[in-house]
Amino acid sequence: xxxxxxxxxxxxxxxxxxxxxxxxxxxxxxxxxxxxxxxxxxxxxxxxxxxxxxxxxxxxxxxxxxxxxxxxxxxxxxxxxxxxxxxxxxxxxxxxxxxxxxxxxxxxxxxxxxxxxxxxxxxxxxxxxxxxxxxxxxxxxxxxxxxxxxxxxxxxxxxxxxxxxxxxxxxxxxxxxxxxxxxxxxxxxxxxxxxxxxxxxxxxxxxxxxxxxxxxxxxxxxxxxxxxxxxxxxxxxxxxxxxxxxxxxxxxxxxxxxxxxxxxxxxxxxxxxxxxxxxxxxxxxxxxxxxxxxxxxxxxxxxxxxxxxxxxxxxxxxxxxxxxxxxxxxxxxxxxxx
Numbered sequence: 001x002x003x004x005x006x007x008x009x010x011x012x013x014x015x016x017x018x019x020x021x022x023x024x025x026x027x028x029x030x031x032x033x034x035x036x037x038x039x040x041x042x043x044x045x046x047x048x049x050x051x052x053x054x055x056x057x058x059x060x061x062x063x064x065x066x067x068x069x070x071x072x073x074x075x076x077x078x079x080x081x082x083x084x085x086x087x088x089x090x091x092x093x094x095x096x097x098x099x100x101x102x103x104x105x106x107x108x109x110x111x112x113x114x115x116x117x118x119x120x121x122x123x124x125x126x127x128x129x130x131x132x133x134x135x136x137x138x139x140x141x142x143x144x145x146x147x148x149x150x151x152x153x154x155x156x157x158x159x160x161x162x163x164x165x166x167x168x169x170x171x172x173x174x175x176x177x178x179x180x181x182x183x184x185x186x187x188x189x190x191x192x193x194x195x196x197x198x199x200x201x202x203x204x205x206x207x208x209x210x211x212x213x214x215x216x217x218x219x220x221x222x223x224x225x226x227x228x229x230x231x232x233x234x235x236x237x238x239x240x241x242x243x244x245x246x247x248x249x250x251x252x253x254x255x256x257x258x259x260x261x262x263x264x265x266x267x268x269x270x271x272x273x274x275x276x277x278x279x280x281x282x283x284x285x286x287x288x289x290x291x292x293x294x295x296x297x298x299x300x301x302x303x304x305x306x307x308x309x310x311x312x313x314x315x316x317x318x319x320x321x322x323x324x325x326x327x328x329x330x331x332x333x334x335x336x337x338x
Contacts, residue, residue, distance in 0.1 A: 011112040012048040020074040069178035071140035075147025092215035097203030167191035
């Protein structure tokens with residue numbers, strides 16, 4: 001019998017994420033009025049709407065305003081409390097690193113399948129924003145998430161620059177002046193991922209006016225809220241998790257994956273095709289993301305990275321990496337270290 005996860009529900013997000021955008025549009029006099037979707041009031045902070053709808057609204061707002069920095073401008077309009085329990089639990093952490101970990105832990109309160117990760121080698125820390133394929137993450141959405149990270153970091157940890165470099169996967173805007181004003185001059189486009197790179201020492205910075213006792217209470221509330229949310233493990237997210245587990249020494253072939261899901265390869269291909277993706281696409285995206293992560297770890301040889309990504313020999317890995325990055329894995333590692 002095929003598990004219900006194969007027909008996983010469409011990912012939703014909390015209308016709390018839409019608040020700054022609606023605030024910005026109304027501030028500019030846009031005719032947004034009282035927005036609703038299938039009877040759901042978008043001003044209702046307890047409601048959730050499909051990710052797809054939110055992206056449609058965002059892209060329409062970018063087209064209508066002509067504002068290439070709309071996501072960053074919305075992040076600037078954040079008001080304390082916009083993200084409810086998630087924000088309060090995060091802002092009552094002891095340090096910046098603990099705050100990031102708390103936000104990552106309770107992220108599902110505002111988005112069903114978005115993932116924030118934080119990795120450090122003791123010298124550098126990198127925070128990544130990821131949406132599993134085939135979910136759309138247009139430039140304005142990526143800039144909004146990164147903008148939230150920067151704006152709230154300054155608000156709760158340090159009013160000055162955090163000393164980080166901001167990376168965006170999309171091309172640069174025609175006029176980057178607002179990006180430079182909001183994010184600083186260390187912003188880079190056409191990168192392999194959406195991320196913020198910080199000195200590891202920034203993670204130890206204290207949060208201003210934190211209350212660990214209050215945080216403990218808020219975490220219990222947040223845990224209870226998570227338990228009451230409907231299960232939202234989409235097919236693509238589930239396939240991605242299985243592939244990640246199989247890459248190191250397992251079998252990432254679709255035949256093996258279908259067996260683990262108690263279905264046939266043909267049925268799995270059909271279901272993935274119905275939602276606009278494929279086993280090959282998910283595997284390629286996962287390998288690409290992990291390749292950049294592994295190559296940043298100096299202890300791993302390039303041949304070891306190839307093995308960890310499930311390649312039997314380094315040759316196909318080198319070919320794939322050249323396609324992903326336009327340069328060799330060795331050259332990428334050299335540039336990254338520089």
